[in-house]
Amino acid sequence: MFDGVSTQLLFGQVLIGLINGSFYAMLSMGLAIIFGLMSVVNFAHGAQYMLGAFVAWALLNYLGIPYWGALFIAPVVVGAFGLFMERTILRPIQNLDHLYSLLATFAAVLIIEGLVRQQYGSTGLPYNSPLPGGVNLGFMFMPWYRLWVVLFSIVICFGTYILIEHTKLGAYLRAANEKPEIVESFGINVPRMISLTYAFGVGLAGLGGVLAAPIYQVSPSMGSNLMIVIFAVVVIGGMGSILGAILTGYLIGVVEGLTKVFYPEGANLVIFVIMIFALILRPNGLFSGKEGLK
Amino acid sequence: MSRYLWLAVIAVALIAAPFFVYPVLLMSILCFVIFASSFNLLLGYAGLLCFGQAMFFGTAAYVAGFMLKTYGVSLEIALLSGIVVSAAMGYVVGIISVRRSGIQFAMITLAISQFVYFLLLQADFTGGEDGMQRIPRSALFGLFDVSDHLHFYYVALTVTVLAVAFFYRVVHSPFGEILRAIRDNEPRVESLGFRPERYKIMAMTLSAGLAGLAGALKAMVFQFATLTDVSWPISAEVILMTLLGGLGTLTGPMLGAGIVILMNDELAQFGEWALITQGAILLLVIIFFRRGVVGETSALLRKLRTRRDRS
Numbered sequence: 001m002f003d004g005v006s007t008q009l010l011f012g013q014v015l016i017g018l019i020n021g022s023f024y025a026m027l028s029m030g031l032a033i034i035f036g037l038m039s040v041v042n043f044a045h046g047a048q049y050m051l052g053a054f055v056a057w058a059l060l061n062y063l064g065i066p067y068w069g070a071l072f073i074a075p076v077v078v079g080a081f082g083l084f085m086e087r088t089i090l091r092p093i094q095n096l097d098h099l100y101s102l103l104a105t106f107a108a109v110l111i112i113e114g115l116v117r118q119q120y121g122s123t124g125l126p127y128n129s130p131l132p133g134g135v136n137l138g139f140m141f142m143p144w145y146r147l148w149v150v151l152f153s154i155v156i157c158f159g160t161y162i163l164i165e166h167t168k169l170g171a172y173l174r175a176a177n178e179k180p181e182i183v184e185s186f187g188i189n190v191p192r193m194i195s196l197t198y199a200f201g202v203g204l205a206g207l208g209g210v211l212a213a214p215i216y217q218v219s220p221s222m223g224s225n226l227m228i229v230i231f232a233v234v235v236i237g238g239m240g241s242i243l244g245a246i247l248t249g250y251l252i253g254v255v256e257g258l259t260k261v262f263y264p265e266g267a268n269l270v271i272f273v274i275m276i277f278a279l280i281l282r283p284n285g286l287f288s289g290k291e292g293l294k
Numbered sequence: 295m296s297r298y299l300w301l302a303v304i305a306v307a308l309i310a311a312p313f314f315v316y317p318v319l320l321m322s323i324l325c326f327v328i329f330a331s332s333f334n335l336l337l338g339y340a341g342l343l344c345f346g347q348a349m350f351f352g353t354a355a356y357v358a359g360f361m362l363k364t365y366g367v368s369l370e371i372a373l374l375s376g377i378v379v380s381a382a383m384g385y386v387v388g389i390i391s392v393r394r395s396g397i398q399f400a401m402i403t404l405a406i407s408q409f410v411y412f413l414l415l416q417a418d419f420t421g422g423e424d425g426m427q428r429i430p431r432s433a434l435f436g437l438f439d440v441s442d443h444l445h446f447y448y449v450a451l452t453v454t455v456l457a458v459a460f461f462y463r464v465v466h467s468p469f470g471e472i473l474r475a476i477r478d479n480e481p482r483v484e485s486l487g488f489r490p491e492r493y494k495i496m497a498m499t500l501s502a503g504l505a506g507l508a509g510a511l512k513a514m515v516f517q518f519a520t521l522t523d524v525s526w527p528i529s530a531e532v533i534l535m536t537l538l539g540g541l542g543t544l545t546g547p548m549l550g551a552g553i554v555i556l557m558n559d560e561l562a563q564f565g566e567w568a569l570i571t572q573g574a575i576l577l578l579v580i581i582f583f584r585r586g587v588v589g590e591t592s593a594l595l596r597k598l599r600t601r602r603d604r605s
Contacts, residue, residue, distance in 0.1 A: 093580065099337075100558055100584070103580055107480050109528070109573070110572055110573025111573035114567070118567070224526075228526070232401075233406050254406060269410040269412050269413065279391070279394070280390065
């Protein structure tokens with residue numbers, strides 16, 4: 001079909017791209033939610049994703065709780081940790097320039113990653129796939145677990161999107177960012193809602209970590225390299241647009257996979273090249289219909 | 295009067311320092327004094343958080359190393375090449391990243407610096423993962439041999455003093471005033487008929503040039519350039535130095551550079567704890583002491599003085 005490129009390689013890389021894209025979409029969506037509702041760029045998102053993977057690993061190895069249990073427990077644990085971070089480091093600086101919250105969550109990354117590395121070393125820990133085997137589709141082999149990750153991430157992403165953009169709860173959340181005094185006068189506890197929103201976004205990162213554990217190695221640095229890519233994805237999609245973050249996430253994953261087939265040397269670079277072109281051609285972001293949030 | 299006395303004391307201390315402290319440690323502080331000033335110019339005066347300052351630092355280190363190693367040019371030419379390349383890079387990065395303001399500027403510069411990191415990883419002349427080793431320290435102006443550490447210290451000191459003087463001139467010029475005005479109230483500056491974007495791009499160019507000078511000097515001090523110089527932990531370190539010392543103060547980031555380098559030197563044997571300590575200090579500074587060491591000290595002195603005047 002393409003000169004010199006086997007369909008096996010092509011579909012294989014598209015699948016890997018979709019898998020990576022699932023993580024890009026989930027993480028950039030969490031980042032967009034937190035940013036949209038509290039104007040905080042959560043630099044610790046990658047570290048919290050890494051914590052999700054480590055909690056899943058710890059649950060299995062210390063308590064014998066398997067993957068399917070970790071899928072529920074780890075996001076709650078990581079979300080609770082997010083609640084703690086919001087109270088201790090974000091709330092004291094919530095009225096300052098938002099650059100400070102970016103820097104504070106960045107400082108948290110140095111501490112979290114350092115502590116995990118101190119405890120578990122920098123080499124990755126293995127985590128066995130809970131769904132071994134796969135199905136032969138004729139043109140390629142599809143491992144069950146990867147299929148599960150793609151489908152589950154799509155459900156989570158669009159479920160969250162509907163929750164925030166099309167329900168009453170989501171409307172409260174968005175209103176609380178725009179006009180907190182008015183929402184408060186309706187008898188809603190805005191600070192608590194902001195805490196819970198942050199915890200929810202962080203929990204999503206933790207969930208991403210659990211999903212990632214059987215695919216990538218569970219390692220302390222798994223989040224920080226991903227984080228920079230996620231930033232690029234959010235910049236391309238338009239800051240604060242949840243749907244933009246989701247769609248850009250999957251799209252960038254697939255484009256990256258295709259680049260690996262046709263121009264392997266450029267695979268690391270392609271995301272950043274797209275970001276630079278997007279900034280030049282669509283300064284407000286691909287998916288920002290309205291005035292993009294600043 | 296007392297001000298000149300202080301300057302004289304500092305000058306004597308700087309000249310005598312290499313006889314008491316290992317010159318390479320001192321020179322590495324000097325490099326980071328310049329580097330931290332370059333970051334301070336952006337964040338402290340223009341309000342731009344460049345999260346990828348290491349891209350200018352590291353690229354200039356490679357460029358200077360390449361010029362010295364491959365063409366055997368004299369030191370000042372290598373320094374200049376580093377400055378020119380990084381300033382040009384700063385100009386281009388500025389054009390791309392000032393399209394988004396505030397917090398997105400930080401994210402974009404971080405992403406671009408990662409892009410530069412991968413480019414340098416794949417480029418042939420950088421030596422990839424191994425980095426560029428054994429960079430020669432050729433003669434200054436092609437005449438003076440400065441290959442031993444003690445002599446080179448005075449070259450580095452002179453370069454640093456010139457760089458700091460340049461920084462001082464920039465932030466105290468009308469241009470510096472406009473930068474501060476943009477930081478405090480950008481729409482106002484725009485309504486006065488200035489174009490903030492132009493000034494921001496100019497600030498990026500100058501800052502990148504200074505960061506490049508620091509990187510080129512660093513390549514000469516350690517005689518190697520590696521991917522670490524371009525990586526985000528270096529960008530993080532310069533952020534810590536600037537905030538710890540005192541954002542937007544002249545001397546703060548320099549002091550911060552000294553503290554962080556000495557601290558890294560002490561903590562190097564404790565592995566991960568160096569990074570954890572950096573994170574903890576950064577967090578404490580952000581939550582409790584946002585004016586940094588110099589800023590908090592001068593605020594305290596001012597308070598004491600007004601109390602004394604009152605009584």
